[in-house]
Amino acid sequence: MFSAVVFAIPVFWFGLMGIVLFAVHFRWLPIGGMVTVGATPSTLGVAGDVAWHLIMPAITLSLSHLALYARVTRASMLEVYPLDFVRTARAKGISETAVTLRHILRNSLLPVVTLTGLQLGSLLGSAVVVETVFSWPGMGKLAFEAVSDRDINLLLSLFLCNSLLVVLSSLLIDILYGVLDPRIGLAS
Template identity: 55%
Template sequence: MRFLALAGRRLLAAVPALLIILVGLFLLLQLAPGDTVDALVAQMGGADATMIANLRDYYQLNDSVSVRLGDYLWRLVHLDLGYSAIYGKPVALVIAERLPATLLLMGSALAIAFSVGMLLGVIAARRVNRWPDTLISSLGLVFYAMPSFWFGLMGIFVFAVWLDWLPSGGFESIDVSLHGLARVLDIAWHLSLPTITLSMIFLAIYLRIMRASMLEVSTQDFIRTARAKGAGETRVVVRHMLRNALLPMVTLIGLQAGTMLGGSVVVETVFSLPGLGRLAYEAVVQRDLNTLLGIVFVSALLVIAINFLVDLLYARLDPRIAATR
């Protein structure tokens, strides 16, 4: 019952956070120079004053900011993200076409960063102040300091141009029609280099957090008690140390969900992936306000959902969380 109450409070707290994000971004975008009509006129190569006035009236750009904000929030209540003037179709449809690529990229990068970072962190903690710890910590520092765009460009040069092992970009092969398992493997082949690129920085963070957490937990009284009872070292590490050391790692997933989503903008641009990050960049350049707000709305929902699941998982790993809230 306490677990369900915790879940309900987390969901209720997410509503004002989402509202603040949307209203703040909407008002901030009003300060940016240019609008949708300016982008459309530039694409058409120019237009007369009458056409420009008609376009501004059609897209309700002559209304006050408060009226447009109220209209936008009212449409959101009805799950209407509006119409994209640049892409010529509903924003929901545009986002639905781009969302799978971003979800696959984020999910695979997070899985690699978390699992490999956890493994390397455990190895470094178990071999502290020895050569494995020194090597792993040095690699983590290098990965953390390396910009993702530079790593992506070097990956393209080495693995796509020089060795010709991996494709240099794209989500899947467009010269052949694949279905079923063949298409899944083709997408995985195309996403392998972008996934590794996005996961490097986060892998470095996870391994350092896991190393520090393991070292801290290893000094606790319950670890000494478990060893005094005759428990094997593998059992002590897996059943006692690892579960408690995972708590900061799980918390970090929720905190870095938004950061990883932001990092996908650079990775998707470098590798020409049709995802939300690249779509957001195109919407900013083309002043497509409805599309940009729709991306922020979906991204905020995604980050809130990830943090909600992290809170529930955290409560499962540490029952004291649900008992005290």
């Protein structure tokens, strides 16, 4: 139920509610930007400050994708749960946690890995919204500014970077297939 609700809510709403709750009400996290204005510029201090400012945008960007992964993982695990090798593992006396993690979850991860590879390309579209809400200077905001300024060269460069990210993620997904399922191997 939680994943269905989180998946249905727009990304910008999570960002705005995160700002209201964690930055304004509790004052735990910064409101926006990439660094604190007027902070001392030591190398470790700047890295920690950037990481501190990255917490809310990263969580906001990952929430809707995480809800989708949870739904796909659950559906895939429900398909694997009644299979014979799971029943055999239980009959051998393996604990329920080990059966779930080693047998059910491992065999259910192939659709999740596939979905992850497909979602990496759409991450740039969500990043535009999140970077705008949090005033974060990133590739999504740069792409939005390139479109509004009609800077074709910059936009093509960003599309090339995004395409390379998709190609590399597809390669990584293919490698992960072989790790998760030993039956999948390199063609002779």
